[in-house]
Amino acid sequence: MVAGNPANIALARRFSLLHPAVTLVFFAGVLLLTLLSYHPAILLLSLVCAALNVCLYLGPARLLATSKWLLPMMLIVVLFNLLLNRRGATELFALGNHSFTSESLTFGIAIALMLAAVMLWFLLYQQFMTSDRFLYLFAPLAPTTALTISMVQRWIPLTKYRFEQIRSAQKMGGESDQRFTTLGDQSDQREPAAATTSWYRCGRKIRLLLRCLSALMSWSMEDAIQAADSMQARGYGSKDAAQRPAKRSSFRSYRLTTGDRLILAALIVLVVVAALTLFVTTRDLAFFPIFRGAQQLSHFALVASALLMSFPLLVEGGQYLRCLQSASKN
């Protein structure tokens, strides 16, 4: 029934068919390597792989749209670091008595790479770890929390919808576009002079907004009673102790296939190897006062990280080759 294939994105891809545990291990490993290593080479690798994955799964257009704010953000991070970080020994140039160091520039670049990579990975994470996959993993541990998360996810769009309704009802309630500023206050009749000041109007707008929010609260609470009834009628929180089960159960289920097991094992090995070699060989990495220790990065760590981070690409590539094979057979 549940193939774990969310309908919202173009994910008729092999990677989305993997067991949620595989997805979790992959993202946990990738984020671990990205966040804990300050080595620019690893960070650059992470960013490139993340970008390639976004390109593959969400399309180049999405990557382009994301880089429209990602690149300026990276630039700002680098600039701020250069301007504000006074540590470091190698002076690039000086303005007045403020010297700008190459170490702070390197550090800024590393941080910017890390931030951008993490953001792209999270973009992917959101697409692959849908709420049901996440809940599948954690619902057995904490069923009530899992239900709460699900209810909140139901509640957010509902409340948003209600608020939009209230806002537009107020906007359309009378003198068309004048409406939103004139409603909610009778005092402007008495103080025509004050009514023209922008501060006054702003205050009134805020007051109206607060009114709308309070109306939203009453509406939500009013309707929550019905939701509570509906839950009770379906046996939630049954008063009868004999009828009440020891624990809520969960219906979510994904089968851990042989392929999943193999991939899971491979991923865990990769993560462990990459993490260990990385931490051992970049133990001496330091940005200040002099950038050093970068050369000691072992090739082992680099290759393991590259394999891990490009893992979805490998999976899809394998799938593609298999398709080609079966096509040529026919």
Place this chain on the structure above:
Amino acid sequence: MSAISVKKLSFSYPCLQADTAAAAERAAQEQARLVLRDVSFELAAGDFALLCGYTGSGKTTLLRHLVPALTPQGTRTGQLTVKGSVGFVQQDPDNQIVTDLVFHELAFALENQGMPTATIRRRVAEVASYFGLEYLLESPTHTLSGGQKQILNLAAAMVCAPDILVLDEPTAELDPIAAQKFFRHLQRLNKELGTTVLCCEHRLDEVLTLCDQVLLLDNQGDKHQAAESVQTFTPQELITYCAHTDTQLTLFLPEATQVAIACESSERKAQRTNWPLDVRSGRAWLKEYRSKMGQSDHLFPFTAAQPPCAAQSAIVLRDLCFRYSKHEPYVLTHLSAEFAQGQIHAIVGGNASGKSTLLALICGLLKPQLGQVRINKQAGLAALPQNPKASFLHDTLLEDLLDAYAGSDPAAARQMAQRLQLDQLLDRHPFDLSGGEMQKAALAKLLLTDPDIILLDEPTKGLDARAKQEMGQIFTQLAQAGTTLIIVTHDLPFAARYTHSCSLLAAGQIIASDQTQNFFAGNSFYTTPTNRMAKHILPHCVTVPDLVDALTPPPTPVTAEEGA
């Protein structure tokens, strides 16, 4: 074997005021506060029963007594036995949904019971395929339409395979087409699974053909009166009962039945046991009646009347094109229309045909990509939201009415309340009003801004027949005073009865627009039950009064004949 048996059930909600000193006085008060008084009825297993009664007759209270988890707190006397498990569906489609995904919603009740995962999956899959929800299983619940949501609620209640299904006005918030679909599911449950169904409903016209039994909770139309008794009828008996005694309840009946009741003479009313309930039996009745009255069976030719020259256009739409975003198809394509001043216009059309979008364009909430909306600059424009709850910002109705327009004085607010018969309710919280009252209150709030054009999105949704009639009369008065009303609706009988012109919106355009009578007389599918029933003989009859007028001969010669 009876599934539900209620004997002499009386109930009152707990006394909220603690200041009643004398015990005798308190007892007397409680007696007066009884919501149900000596109610008795039985329901056999496998029955499909309809519970009806006026607003405030305690229908919801009675239904809640039947659901073990929801039994109201209060004083209860009498006997009540319910054999088997009970599923419950309420009125509002949105508020009953608890979780974010359709399959989780279906699994919710089973999860509560701590069932093993494999069983849950199997049940959810079964129920989903039975209700045709498989293709929606992965969807977030908020993306469903109102009708789909309510079917989901029904499925979520059925997932535990209850023996009895109790429904409290399940289709009040749905449009007629979605309501029909919902009832078809109910009928299937009853016929195929043998589930006992007890449904409280205003839309008698839909349910009457489905149910075996009607329970009439009678409080003589008086809100403050406890329901005295439950009378049990078959649908035919109910109609005979209505035909003889109750004129108010007649409004709730199917149109074919209403016509028959209005036309038949009183002695024949008493004998009649096969009242028409739908268009098919309505046609048979019509044939029988006309031959009896010596009226010819031939087609009465209908020439469309020329629409009177409208004084002035209040709103002109020119070549409107609109889409919500670049990636979506156009909702409206080159739509042009004119709406005459001082008239009531209906815009009808299927779900998602862009009716609400068109309203939002007219009132300026959305801007068209092409074309223009021309409205007289001085004209005040107001729109009634689809859900009246969105209109209220305050804790009492009076405060809300005062807030309606900057500087409106209490006297004007009270006057408006009086005009719409809301003056008794001014101190209430707006959310405590009934559906019809809330709709009127929202309208009152709008009218205080003295608009020249009013846009209404589904104003009859959730209203019973009586409230609809009242709403229609208010609209007529407004139009007579020169206000232009544009109503988006699914309710064809309402449109036929109270509007001056009707426009059909389909494929992003106004496909047909005509004077109301011409509009419905010219349609074969998209028309009122009365028109469908009489189409082959009297094509110009589109409402119940139209047909009754056409069928009953002018009064004077008839009385002379009958006298002789």
